[in-house]
Amino acid sequence: MTTLLSIADLRVSFKVGKEQPFEAVKGISFDVPVNGTLALVGESGSGKSVTAMSILRLLPVTAAISGSILYQGSNLLDASSERMRELRGRDISVIFQEPMSSLNPVFTVGDQIAEVIRLHEHLSRRKAWQRAIELLEEVGLPEPKQRVSSYPHQLSGGQQQRVMIAMAIACKPKLLIADEPTTALDVTIQKQILDLLARLRESHQMSMLFITHDLAVVGDIADQVVVMEKGEIREQGPVQAVFHAAKHPYTQALLSCRPRLDVRPRRLPVVADYMQGRILDANAPQRTPRVDGEIVLEVRHLGKRFELKDGLFSHSYFDAVKDVSFNLKRGRTLGLVGESGSGKTTVGLTLMRLHKASAGEVLLKTESGPKDLLKLSEHDMTALRRRIQIVFQNPYASLNPRFTVAQILTEPMRIHNIGGNERERLELTAAMLERVGLSPGALWKYPHEFSGGQRQRIAIARCLTMRPEILICDESVSALDVSVQAQVLNLLLDLQDEFGLSYLFISHDLAVVRYISDEVMVMNGGSIVEVADSDTIYRDPQNPYTKRLLESIPKGLQGLAIPAVA
Amino acid sequence: MSVVSTSVATAGGEIISSRRSAGVWKQVAKRLRGDALGMASLVVVLAFVLLSLFVALGWVASGWSVESAVPYAPPDFLGPDTSPALKIEQPTGPMLDLSSVDPLAPHYADIDKRAKELATAAKPKLLTLPFGADRSGRDVLLKAIKGSEVSIFVGLAAAVVATALGTFLGALAGFFGGIVGDVLEWFYNVFTAVPGILLIFAFAAVLGRGIGTVVVILGLTGWTSVYRLLRAEYIKHSTREYVLAAQAIGTSRATRMFVHILPNVSHVILVQMSLNVVFFIKAEVILSFLGLGVPIDSVSWGTMLNEAQAELILGKWWQLVAATVFMAVFVTAFSVLTDALRDALDPKLR
Numbered sequence: 001m002t003t004l005l006s007i008a009d010l011r012v013s014f015k016v017g018k019e020q021p022f023e024a025v026k027g028i029s030f031d032v033p034v035n036g037t038l039a040l041v042g043e044s045g046s047g048k049s050v051t052a053m054s055i056l057r058l059l060p061v062t063a064a065i066s067g068s069i070l071y072q073g074s075n076l077l078d079a080s081s082e083r084m085r086e087l088r089g090r091d092i093s094v095i096f097q098e099p100m101s102s103l104n105p106v107f108t109v110g111d112q113i114a115e116v117i118r119l120h121e122h123l124s125r126r127k128a129w130q131r132a133i134e135l136l137e138e139v140g141l142p143e144p145k146q147r148v149s150s151y152p153h154q155l156s157g158g159q160q161q162r163v164m165i166a167m168a169i170a171c172k173p174k175l176l177i178a179d180e181p182t183t184a185l186d187v188t189i190q191k192q193i194l195d196l197l198a199r200l201r202e203s204h205q206m207s208m209l210f211i212t213h214d215l216a217v218v219g220d221i222a223d224q225v226v227v228m229e230k231g232e233i234r235e236q237g238p239v240q241a242v243f244h245a246a247k248h249p250y251t252q253a254l255l256s257c258r259p260r261l262d263v264r265p266r267r268l269p270v271v272a273d274y275m276q277g278r279i280l281d282a283n284a285p286q287r288t289p290r291v292d293g294e295i296v297l298e299v300r301h302l303g304k305r306f307e308l309k310d311g312l313f314s315h316s317y318f319d320a321v322k323d324v325s326f327n328l329k330r331g332r333t334l335g336l337v338g339e340s341g342s343g344k345t346t347v348g349l350t351l352m353r354l355h356k357a358s359a360g361e362v363l364l365k366t367e368s369g370p371k372d373l374l375k376l377s378e379h380d381m382t383a384l385r386r387r388i389q390i391v392f393q394n395p396y397a398s399l400n401p402r403f404t405v406a407q408i409l410t411e412p413m414r415i416h417n418i419g420g421n422e423r424e425r426l427e428l429t430a431a432m433l434e435r436v437g438l439s440p441g442a443l444w445k446y447p448h449e450f451s452g453g454q455r456q457r458i459a460i461a462r463c464l465t466m467r468p469e470i471l472i473c474d475e476s477v478s479a480l481d482v483s484v485q486a487q488v489l490n491l492l493l494d495l496q497d498e499f500g501l502s503y504l505f506i507s508h509d510l511a512v513v514r515y516i517s518d519e520v521m522v523m524n525g526g527s528i529v530e531v532a533d534s535d536t537i538y539r540d541p542q543n544p545y546t547k548r549l550l551e552s553i554p555k556g557l558q559g560l561a562i563p564a565v566a
Numbered sequence: 567m568s569v570v571s572t573s574v575a576t577a578g579g580e581i582i583s584s585r586r587s588a589g590v591w592k593q594v595a596k597r598l599r600g601d602a603l604g605m606a607s608l609v610v611v612l613a614f615v616l617l618s619l620f621v622a623l624g625w626v627a628s629g630w631s632v633e634s635a636v637p638y639a640p641p642d643f644l645g646p647d648t649s650p651a652l653k654i655e656q657p658t659g660p661m662l663d664l665s666s667v668d669p670l671a672p673h674y675a676d677i678d679k680r681a682k683e684l685a686t687a688a689k690p691k692l693l694t695l696p697f698g699a700d701r702s703g704r705d706v707l708l709k710a711i712k713g714s715e716v717s718i719f720v721g722l723a724a725a726v727v728a729t730a731l732g733t734f735l736g737a738l739a740g741f742f743g744g745i746v747g748d749v750l751e752w753f754y755n756v757f758t759a760v761p762g763i764l765l766i767f768a769f770a771a772v773l774g775r776g777i778g779t780v781v782v783i784l785g786l787t788g789w790t791s792v793y794r795l796l797r798a799e800y801i802k803h804s805t806r807e808y809v810l811a812a813q814a815i816g817t818s819r820a821t822r823m824f825v826h827i828l829p830n831v832s833h834v835i836l837v838q839m840s841l842n843v844v845f846f847i848k849a850e851v852i853l854s855f856l857g858l859g860v861p862i863d864s865v866s867w868g869t870m871l872n873e874a875q876a877e878l879i880l881g882k883w884w885q886l887v888a889a890t891v892f893m894a895v896f897v898t899a900f901s902v903l904t905d906a907l908r909d910a911l912d913p914k915l916r
Contacts (some may be wrong), residue, residue, distance in 0.1 A: 245867070278621065349810070352814055352816060354810050354813055382816040382818075383816075385815065386815070386816065389814060389815070390810075390814045391808040392810070392811060393807075394807060397806055397807040397812075398807035398808050398810075398811045399808055399811070400808045400826055400829075400830070401808075401830065402829035402830055409814075411815065411817070412815035412816070415815060415816045415817060416815075416816065462811070462815070466815065469673060496595070506677040
């Protein structure tokens with residue numbers, strides 16, 4: 001295979017203020033083959049996006065780049081800015097992660113596609129418009145003739161990403177850079193977009209540089225893979241070789257710390273296990289779903305209706321949650337999966353009364369019999385709140401940035417009179433921090449001083465200070481890197497065993513839900529379409545929607561043996 | 567809620583003594599220190615505030631009302647006024663002898679003798695002052711310094727009143743929404759439908775003159791911009807996850823509104839307040855200029871400008887310049903400080 005783009009000893013550093021320059025990429029070298037797909041894999045902060053943007057020289061002016069990026073024999077780092085403008089969009093084009101923010105909201109999609117064509121191919125307005133329609137047809141947008149004059153907000157996320165792809169392939173580029181093109185999309189849409197990209201790459205004879213954090217996706221789409229961590233390349237080679245015989249412990253860890261559909265170890269391996277050469281027993285007993293147990297929370301016919309204002313006096317309704325019923329058992333995990341807009345988050349918020357429910361009952365088992373949370377007075381509810389807690393998706397948004405960790409953790413104890421005095425509460429808090437794997441020195445810091453995984457641990461610790469019986473995890477690990485995700489999932493499992501917690505685990509990620517749950521509910525359009533124990537539902541789905549959902553999961557990692565420690 | 571420096575024993579009995587790490591406010595101070603223009607304006611504003619504090623304590627400019635110079639004495643650098651307009655015509659020719667008809671003539675010697683015993687030290691009126699004098703010979707510089715006390719006090723106090731009112735109402739409207747929000751919105755709409763200056767006149771006419779009145783008037787009419795912004799901020803923040811998390815642990819509404827959300831929107835409040843300070847200083851000038859502001863026995867930059875309009879016709883420009891320079895320096899410095907604060911205070915909420 002010949003080489004289209006060759007990167008040698010690329011270094012990128014950013015100068016921020018008067019501090020030492022931050023080195024984002026530390027001397028990496030790799031080649032993108034002609035007519036092939038190279039995947040750049042890494043967690044956040046690995047420098048993968050910076051590498052991609054330096055190819056097109058789209059980095060901010062504070063970046064200092066050295067090394068060489070040879071494209072068809074000429075070094076792009078030395079090219080004039082006119083030359084770069086010619087190349088961008090015509091020879092090398094990019095698809096970004098967020099289609100909504102990469103499309104200009106005030107122009108129709110046709111205008112935006114036609115702009116690229118007219119800029120590089122000097123076609124007339126009418127011909128460019130005609131070409132835009134053809135492109136939209138090629139990327140599989142239904143009714144391209146009508147959709148060409150619609151605005152970005154009138155399209156769904158998947159359709160917007162198709163428009164972005166149409167723009168990117170408009171001038172038949174030789175290299176397509178796809179920067180996490182499916183991360184913001186639902187799993188069924190992700191599958192469609194990946195298939196589309198693979199098909200287009202084949203038919204246009206393009207090369208593709210595919211950037212992702214998800215190794216499973218890599219297995220589906222790429223020929224070559226480059227694994228990056230902290231600005232350095234840990235491992236590179238053909239996908240099959242890297243997947244089946246990973247040499248670097250970091251790669252081994254990445255491959256095995258992501259929950260999979262086919263195996264379910266008692267505990268997920270984490271990066272530290274591999275880095276420190278800890279032996280993992282591949283034949284360790286697997287976790288099995290437990291569906292027995294005493295019911296602690298019973299939800300009956302829960303409904304949530306949003307009122308939408310259409311005009312001054314008229315309004316319509318939108319049912320986000322329709323007639324949802326389920327039981328949560330002590331010490332067990334109930335998974336709730338669904339795509340965006342399915343109403344799964346609304347279920348969590350409504351049964352905690354963070355949204356007002358429109359219908360149904362939420363019966364919490366207490367010493368004095370079951371109590372309907374939806375009918376309690378505000379005062380009685382406050383007293384019961386400590387029994388049922390929630391961990392949100394975004395650890396950056398769920399901690400008050402103006403509070404210290406000590407304030408965050410002692411506040412719930414003060415409200416519920418846990419601990420006799422402030423000193424006692426601080427001692428409890430310090431113990432709780434140690435329990436979730438943070439040092440007690442963290443007490444006096446502010447949330448912005450912690451990484452995403454650490455913040456999520458603080459959020460979990462805040463819930464645990466109240467000794468709840470039920471924990472609702474609303475996409476609690478979705479925003480985390482895979483290696484951190486594994487640590488937090490392990491922590492949640494340990495805490496469940498230790499405190500007998502019941503989890504309602506809400507996620508769009510089927511593999512994570514399968515790993516942690518005893519029972520799984522599938523939600524679509526506000527209703528629950530299927531409930532079964534987590535082995536059965538994945539092995540033998542009954543509902544067509546469940547089947548479609550499961551078929552869309554990237555299968556790149558399945559069937560791999562857990563890499564043994566080198 | 568304050569847990570500053572404490573030592574804590576962990577479960578293992580180990581003592582950890584720590585202090586709060588660089589907090590949000592420390593970072594704000596650091597960012598502000600990096601901004602040279604912002605720091606310069608901070609120094610100017612602090613100097614003005616100190617100056618008006620000294621004036622209030624009577625350490626500076628307490629003698630502003632002393633008529634120490636001749637009327638309209640020009641500034642030092644112009645020299646004494648020699649224009650013919652002020653010279654009294656001296657009679658020419660021999661003095662007329664009126665002693666035969668003057669009944670007091672025999673007593674003049676006695677009167678002179680007694681007058682010498684009393685030794686009246688009539689201070690000679692100065693012909694020039696560092697920055698000139700006004701119509702009654704008062705020092706313009708001292709007047710401007712004394713005036714800054716009233717103007718800055720009015721500006722700051724009215725801004726505090728307006729911001730507190732706007733913040734409270736905005737928080738209520740944004741946090742609760744629904745009926746509460748609707749009622750406050752209607753109130754706000756009615757209030758802003760009346761032209762601002764007309765509203766100020768109406769209040770001034772009803773409440774009468776006085777510094778307190780000016781503060782109340784400006785405070786009652788100036789809350790609307792703060793209200794509008796704070797309502798929007800509260801709508802945005804009340805659905806943020808950290809607020810939901812606070813609700814989930816059982817905090818009361820008031821705690822969520824004022825303990826959780828308020829510190830996170832404080833940058834909006836502070837910036838609005840400093841914008842209001844500038845606006846209210848100018849508003850006080852306008853009010854005093856129109857005769858609705860501070861009472862006549864006190865002085866502010868506004869009353870100085872009011873007097874200056876008559877003087878300008880006579881060519882006596884120094885009172886106008888003194889008041890304008892003081893006001894311009896303070897208002898500009900405050901605006902620059904506002905900009906610097908806005909940059910420094912914006913919390914990086916990711």
